Amino acid sequence: MAKTGIEKGEAMEMPPLPEVFFPMEKALEKRREAGTLRNLRSMEPMDGGRVRVGDRILVNFSGNDYLGLSRDPLLLQRGEEFARYFGAGATASRLICGNFSCMEAVEKKIARMKGFESVLMLASGYQANLSLLAALCDRKTLIFSDRLNHNSLIQGARLSGGKIIRFRHNDLSHLEKLLCNAPEETRKCIVTESVFSMDGDVPDLEGLSRLAAIHQALLLVDEAHATGVLGDQGMGLVKPGMAHAVVGTFGKGAGVFGAYVAGPALLKEYLVNEMGGFVFSTALPPSVIGMVDASLDRMAEMDAERVHLTALGNRLRLGLQKLGFDTGASSTQIVPVMMGDAKTALALSAHLEKEGFLGVAIRPPTVPEGESRIRLSLCALHSKKDVEGLIRAFSTFTVIA
Ligand SMILES: Cc1ncc(COP(=O)(O)O)c(C=O)c1O
Structure with missing residues (x-):
């Protein structure tokens, strides 16, 4: 029998992309015409x-x-120190052998500054939102999402399989109406940002907190754009007791990279076990942990x-x-x-x-x-x-x- 190209070890030429799956040119042309390329x-x-x-x-x-912390000498110096001591990479996920002492120390520092019981660091805000929502919500969860929530929150909600119910931007009476219409016994999760990324406005966090308590809903707040800028020591607007889970990022106001989820110790233990973006991903590199550590010191005094x-x-x-x-x-x-x-x-x-x-x-x-x-x-x-x-x-x- 004649040998196939693979058996003979010959390089095979790939056929063009099957257009039925990837109408890329058309999609790009559409964007070009709309001015959104x-x-x-x-x-x-x-x-x-x-x-x-x-x-x-x-x-x-x-x-x-x-x-303006991205070029701050203290951050660069500490990043270098951590890299020299711990190495360039974390070598594995934290559950395998990548849980270096510097990571737990920085998590404790964030928890102390934020006033939350515990903190878990993640590779990025996008990864945090995506995998947090997927870990917390399931097909039986109703996810009440502000209409202007960031793409990472929307994708996380979709990934969870929960039913997404969008409320009008920062409109608590609309949210309340939707919550009242939901069956009492269903799991509910309210998702919002503390500073909206494209609008620079702020929701009524106390009102959201009250609504979550009344309707027994989990409240998740993304503090990506408040971190470094607003609140005590620049640690954001959500005070302890106001939300069940908070996501903060270090790639924006902190000038570095990475993210964290803050919440009760039970949440951290659950996420360490159930959050795909944490379990199946290499830990942040030590240089980044060092720069985040220094950034927190600088943020506190700014x-x-x-x-x-x-x-x-x-x-x-x-x-x-x-x-x-x-x-x-x-x-x-x-x-x-x-x-x-x-x-x-x-x-x-x-x-x-x-x-x-x-x-x-x-x-x-x-x-x-x-x-x-x-x-x-x-x-x-x-x-x-x-x-x-x-x-x-x-x-x-x-x-x-
Ligand atoms: C509100 C919000 N959440 C999350 C993210 C993602 O954070 P990161 O850039 O750390 O992935 C962004 C990024 O623009 C954002 O605006």
Whole structure:
């Protein structure tokens, strides 16, 4: 019998991608037409809240390094120390042999600063949300999710198999109505963010906490954009006793990478056993743990920077509103400038770049259809002069019909 190519050890040429499964070109064309095609741009981070793009240096109003810690010498030094002592990688998941002493020490530090009983660190906020919801909820769970929740929370809810019930953004009376309609005996989980990533607004956390208690629902709050910026020592807005589980991230205000889940000790023990994203994934590298450790030390002493950020946010909103721009319900370091149409948002972004500012356009599906915007984010390293310059750049934008 004639030998097949595999038996003869010959290289086989792959047939083209079967279009029925991957109509990629069509999908990309659709995006191109709608002005929602994304592409990767190469950039170099620089000091002072700046970024080099090509041969130009722009003031970066699009990053999440809210405190400017990503280039902080203490973080870099401790990252190096931890790497030299513990090695470059964790070598395995924590349940196998990757549970180095530095990880437990940093988890205890986070728990102490946050005022929660226990903390479990995870590779990223996306991984934390995805696997936390999948571990906590099942097909019998009703998941009450704010309409503007981050994609990682939506995907986690989907992965769990639970029934997703979306409530109007930050609308507690709508949520209450939906909770009242749910059968009493079903498991319920309410999911929200403490600072919404694309809108920079804040929910009524105490009200949510009350509703969760009344309806015996589990309350999960994602503090990704509050971490480093808001609350005592920059540890976020959820105080002990206000929620059952909190997710915080270290890739944004903390300037590093990674995430944590805080909650009761029972939750941690459960997640160590049942959370796929923890059990089946290599632990964070020691250098990252070292940088997070230093970042927590720096965050605790940065009240002045947080006051400065608040002042910059207030000035920016006021300046833009006076020019007639809509900054939504923002009250934090995230200031959206609502443009509606994706192409207009792109045109404004290009104009800002010409004027020396990076203000990236955020388009569907990251935000709802018709709600394209420039998402401005402030950094404690920005000066008042930077913000005045940005406002001036907005004042010279004209929409070309
Ligand atoms: C609200 C929210 N949660 C979670 C994440 C994911 O966090 P990470 O970047 O650590 O994966 C993001 C990222 O943008 C976010 O905005």
